[in-house]
Amino acid sequence: MIRKLFIANRGEIALRVIRTARAMGIETVLGASEADASSLPAKLADHVAIVGPGPSSQGYLSIERVVDAAVRSGCDAVHPGYGFLSENAGFARAVAAAGIRFVGPDIATLEGMGDKLAARALAVEAGLPVLPGGEAATRADVHARATETGYPLLLKAVAGGGGKGMRRVDRPEDLDAALDMAQAEAQAAFGNGAVYVERFVARGRHVEVQLLGDGTNAIHLGTRDCSIQRRFQKLVEEAPAPAMPLASREGIEQAAVRLARHLGYRGAGTAEFLVDAEDFSFYFLELNARIQVEHPVTEAITGVDLVEQQLLVAMGKPLSLTQAMVRPNGHAIEVRINAEDPDADFRPSPGRATRAAWPAGEGVRVDTHIGLGGEVPPFYDSLMGKLIVHGATREQAVERLRKALDSLHIEGLPTTAPLHRRIVLDPRFVAGGVDTGFLTGLAQ
Incomplete structure (x- = not known):
């Protein structure tokens, strides 16, 4: 049984997890930033552990601080919610190394699904159809893949999610500028600027x-x-x-x-x-x-x-x-x-x-x-x-x-x-x- 649950998230999803955990008789600890210390989820959780200051990079996205807070709180499981570290295989690995259960898929699945190109390959193995496109490691590769795929197309972050690191490209002359923007946004959001190419479906x-x-x-x-x-x-x-x-x-x-x-x-x-x-x-x-x-x-x-x-x-x-x-x-x-x-x-x-x-x-x-x-x-x-x-x-x-x-x-x-x-x-x-x-x- 899960006795004490650490919620590594904020906002409405943190409140949502607290509600079900309470109904199941599970004690809750909210990992909150200083900016969220007086939030409604913080008031309703059984306990609050501060994971850092307001900026996400110093709190909710810090694997070391979040895991340390979960350990110090005596929790035996971590629910990551969505966003932040929820699909981060390194976070799941650190949680497991601390002797705590991660509420989510196993590490191999997180690694496979966290890389969108790897996910495409696994889907093909399972017999699922995928859009034309694929890996493009260098700028020259992107241009070659774009010519092969045809326009309009999408540039998509390999480590992406939530629409970040994505750019639609309608003409070859727009490709370089869109690539620069997609890579910069992907690097800022995920710490990985790699992108791939995929055909865009008009409707x-x-x-x-x-x-x-x-x-x-x-x-x-x-x-x-x-x-x-x-x-x-x-x-x-x-x-x-x-x-x-x-x-x-x-x-x-x-x-x-x-x-x-x-x-x-x-x-x-x-x-x-x-x-x-x-x-x-x-x-x-x-x-x-x-x-x-x-x-x-x-x-x-x-x-x-x-x-x-x-x-x-x-x-x-x-x-x-x-x-x-x-x-x-x-x-x-x-x-x-x-x-x-x-x-x-x-x-x-x-x-x-x-x-x-x-x-x-x-x-x-x-x-x-x-x-x-x-x-x-x-x-x-x-x-x-x-x-x-x-x-x-x-x-x-x-x-x-x-x-x-x-x-x-x-x-x-x-x-x-x-x-x-x-x-x-x-x-x-x-x-x-x-x-x-x-x-x-x-x-x-």
Whole structure:
């Protein structure tokens, strides 16, 4: 059993883990930066251990400081949440070396999935389709691979995630400048400036599959559509993926399970695919070896607590679910409320929320760490909270989302809420099945 859990994260995901751990009778220690020492998660955790000052590089991203704090706190397990060190094989190795359990996949899986080129190769081994492209170690290699792949194309960080280190290139004359920017961003975000080339699909949909595995068995919990994005970062997610033929949806789900079983995957993970909106052909993109920001929409339609499943697998227990037991019910949609200004190219807007009135009601869930007077520090991701709605049908879920957004009021700093109010009224969104270019044509 896990007796005392160290949470190596912050914000709404830290609060989310605390909630499930408490329900399971597990004592919690929040590893918080000095900037988060008075945050809501810090107030609700059983204990707080300071891991460093505000900047991530000196706290949440410092393997030595985080592991030392977990050891000093007497914890027997570490939950990494998402982002920060959640997919860092070196962190998982250091946790294990300290005699503490890492709540996540084994080190070999983290190493394989953390390198996007290695992940492509493993997917091919498992029989999954991938987009044309591949490794490009030097500038000359990038040009050669680009000529072979054709335009438009994407430059993608080998160690990437969260849309960082990615650049679309439409013409050969733009390649060098885009390469410089992609490498610089990748180096700053991941400490690794390597990139690779991949064909860009003009009308692509971002569809992913939630996976659970215990190292021997693996199942899926259905699809999610995450196609509404800015700068390759998700804004809206829904489950199941709408306006998709059943055969295509089942094909993606089966492909994801094949990969999980090929890896001997342990814990919660998400296989991400690009779906061509024209013919519904699909291609493997990556496997996120952690819990996702958008996990609540899957919980809403399945009734499965994914954090609980993570903790049970970390305790060495076999999956308590079979594929036949997973019976999705209805439709769920999540919108991310970020402290950003959509009218200024989504510029982050840290500060204090002078008012924070979150919606409630039937079929409405809010995951947030921001209340009245809540602070959005300048050091971290701008996510303030997630508004999730669930309905018997997608139509009901869309209507509940519209009403919930109308009753959401945050003051003191710009947020993405006004943008979401425009999205939910757009006829293309109401119809379902939009592609990743949706925001470009969104009416002001």
